[in-house]
Amino acid sequence: MSVFAIASRNEASAFGLWSLVFGLWSLVFGQNWNQFISSKSTLTHSQRPKAKDQRPAHETLFRIFPLAGRRGVAALTRDPYKQHELREFLLGEASEEQRSALEERYLADDEFSAELGAAEDELIETYLRNELSAGDRRKFENAFLAQPRRRERVLMMKGVIAAATAEAALKPAPTPSLWNNLLALFRFQNSFARYALAAAVLVLLAFGALFVFNRLRRESDERFAQQQPVPTATVPGAASPLASPEPSQPAPTPAPSVSPIKSTAPSPTPNAEPTGPTFATIFLRPSLVRDPRAANKLAVGPSVKEIRLQLNLERNDYKSYTVRIATVEGREVWKADSIRARGSGAGTFLALSVAANRLPAGDYLVEVSGLSDSRTSESVASYFFSLNK
């Protein structure tokens, strides 16, 4: 994985984490602020704080969280008129200035008119349900019950409650479905929390997409690496030592039969070298029978410079392995040690790369031994293959 990819992933992780925290913060506190504000609105007049403590809830919020942003938090209250202000007005306690402003808005603004009407309904309902403080109750009675029309309104509300209760007795109370309950978890009374949640979801999606992209790229790299020549070990008599391969991700299960894989584009050379694949691969499974007829066969053309062997181990019990290739007559032609297995479980295999000129046409026996922790060599498996040139 490139440095860029690692860096992006770390940044994405940090950003994703931040968004999650922010989303959860909004989930938890956004709801609480709503509850706080609505509970404030249900306080009786005598219970309400006075003077400077009458600061709106969102103003207190700004002092605690100055970065919260006025626009977002203003959405919590939606309206400059708080419920307690409307109640003061309805109980006849508003100043003349407040009263005039409210009346003017009431005449001109349909939405506010409904808001004030709903506040009046709630006040009447609160009275009828005996939920007003003694002081507010007295004010209410002076304001509402002394006037025929307002008294009529109280009677109406009482009738509605009585009729609704009588009708409700005929059927059980509504219970929201499971789906609605789930939806409720993500529904907020304020757009601030909604935006925060949306942002968190978007970041999570982006984070997920990045994760999938990285995984796909890693798999792609893996496949590409398997197509490349694999350095393995020193070859007796060879001039250049080869590094041992690093452990890697599981490879596809080795095929039971010989399947020479042609290399990628052969490069034509100016000195008229034979054209064709430059390497061939053979997958071998352990064999208990030394039967040349059953041997896996590999036919290679003159262009092949390298023969790759993938030896299936079925399991990985040793830290490193030694591989010896010999003719059926017992003449050793190639040997390498300190080879580490790749893959895991039944997909464990050893990857070797042998120069084609080291292996003349003929039958070969491949012997694999493992180096135990006590540094003793133990035979692991044998393989046969037949090479035709």
Place this chain on the structure above:
Amino acid sequence: MALSESQPKTRKKDWQITQEGFDRFLNLLNPQRDLAAEKYEQLRKRLVKLFEWRGSQTPEDHADETFNRVARKIVEGMEIRDINHFVGGVARRLFLEIVEEREREQKKLNQLPEAVAVMEIRDKEIDPRLDCFRSCLNELPSPQRQLIIDYYREDEHKRIEQRKLLAVALQIPLNALRIRAYRVRSQLDECIRDCLKK
């Protein structure tokens, strides 16, 4: 649009609203006659409530008097830019006159305390009306009827929780539920008034 006896005397008390004045007033509310009539009714209802809140004993009469005065100003050639604002101003002025008149009457009565007839709401006042309430409730379209039943059902301490659940079930915020309940309840009021007149 006669004023009640307690109505304060206006400077031009003999002035009666004319067809021309009424038409021009409607035109200011909305050039389309139907919409203007709708707006007129809406504004009148709001004025009635406004006078109610101000403590008027005859809010309908005061609302009508406000309209009379507005129409008169229009006929007299006053240029009105914002009719809602203007109506509100006229209503407030009228209210001040009512207060002054009330104070004058109070003095005449040797400063007797203002009689406030606070009457208790008794169940027996409700019972005869319940038939109207229930029949009007049943006349509402099913979703609205159900909304009112679920919103106002008497459920002791569970009311707040019940309303939250209702908002969830309707997939609307709690405040939108309050407004919706108010609108349906207002609709119900009109039906109940008509029913009670029969």
